[in-house]
Amino acid sequence: MTLTVYGASLSPFVRKVRVFLAEKGEAYTLEQVNIFPAPDWFLEISPLKRIPVLRDDSEGADATLPDSSAICGYLEKKFPSPALYPQDxxxxxxxxxxxxxxxxxxxxxxxxxxxxxxxxxxxxxxxxxxxxxxxxxxxxxxxxxxxxxxxxxxxxxxxxxxxxxxxxxxxxxxxxxxxxxxxxxxxxxxxxxxxxxxxxxxxxxxxxxxxxxxxxxxxxx
Ligand SMILES: N[C@@H](CCC(=O)N[C@@H](CS)C(=O)NCC(=O)O)C(=O)O
Incomplete structure (x- = not known):
């Protein structure tokens, strides 16, 4: 699986990304991260110590992106169909x-x-x-x-x-x-x-x- 979502399932922002991916029909792995407290490796990919973070192995070894809004904007560009943002x-x-x-x-x-x-x-x-x-x-x-x-x-x-x-x-x-x-x-x-x-x-x-x-x-x- 090339897409990994780091997060915890009850987080509304993690769910936002999971629903976005489901609507796009894109498979992903959910890797549970306990942020209370966040482990050191996680702080390197999430400087604000927040979930979710997306990893996209198809973009290279260090291709990680924090923040649900940044992630959804990225996914829209990468997987344009079906469109989840208005064209107008x-x-x-x-x-x-x-x-x-x-x-x-x-x-x-x-x-x-x-x-x-x-x-x-x-x-x-x-x-x-x-x-x-x-x-x-x-x-x-x-x-x-x-x-x-x-x-x-x-x-x-x-x-x-x-x-x-x-x-x-x-x-x-x-x-x-x-x-x-x-x-x-x-x-x-x-x-x-x-x-x-x-x-x-x-x-x-x-x-x-x-x-x-x-x-x-x-x-x-
Ligand atoms: N703007 C961020 C907000 C993410 C966020 O606040 N996540 C919460 C969990 S629901 C979190 O990681 N909180 C831990 C903290 O702020 O230390 C996004 O859209 O991804």
Whole structure:
């Protein structure tokens, strides 16, 4: 296998790359890396100590690339079909904006505010912090849900009438929210709930969700 993804399966950014590769129909090996703490060899390929990192042996012995956005941009150039970024210039810009929105604020609030207190805590042998998770879900996340619900409206995909990077970046963060035990209420945000159900049912997402759910079960979560 020439492509290797270094990371851990519950990371939303690792899942982003895995779903991207699945949609491209490209096979890869997932090499699990524990980043708490990251081993020395990993710091050499990930100076910010973050997962994921992609290795592409077809590009030479040291061909590694950190950061999910850099990796997806690279994979799009290397494997152009099916296109996962819009061709139209403005739609392309919009897709990058949704990706940024998901990777920064949405990820921060879901990750630190729900996934860490409910899942990471328990995986590390600590008590779940339900108070923090409930507070995040009830007070911080509704404005993200409302904005996304409005952006999606009656559409199937966020940008350009086709599934792509924006849907992968947004969809992956909501998998972590679901792992933490929370979903946007379908009566309050019906467009978002319908959209997420459809995105998560795609084979790339469904395979990751199934694998991760089994992993969480092994931890008794
Ligand atoms: N911008 C990066 C973010 C990656 C990221 O934050 N990964 C987390 C795991 S979900 C990580 O490696 N955290 C370890 C740390 O920050 O030390 C990307 O898109 O790949």
């Amino acid at each position: 210039a403005f739609q392309y810009g919009k897709a990058l904006w949704y990706e940024e929105y998901a990777d920064s604020e949405l990820a921060g609030n879901i990750g630190m505010g729900t996934f860490r207190p409910m899942i990471v805590n328990r995986m590390m042998g600590k008590e779940a912090d339900r108070e923090t998770a409930d507070k995040t879900f009830n007070e911080k996340l509704p404005r993200f849900f409302a904005w996304l619900d409005k952006e999606i409206g009656a559409k199937d995909f966020l940008v350009g009438g086709a599934f792509g990077i924006a849907d992968i970046a947004v969809g992956t963060q909501f998998v972590n929210l679901a792992h933490a035990g929370f979903r946007p209420d379908e009566k309050t945000w019906p467009n978002l709930a319908r959209y997420l159900a459809a995105i998560h049912a795609r084979p790339g997402f469904a395979a990751c969700i199934e694998e991760e759910t089994a992993l969480l079960k092994k931890f008794g979560l």
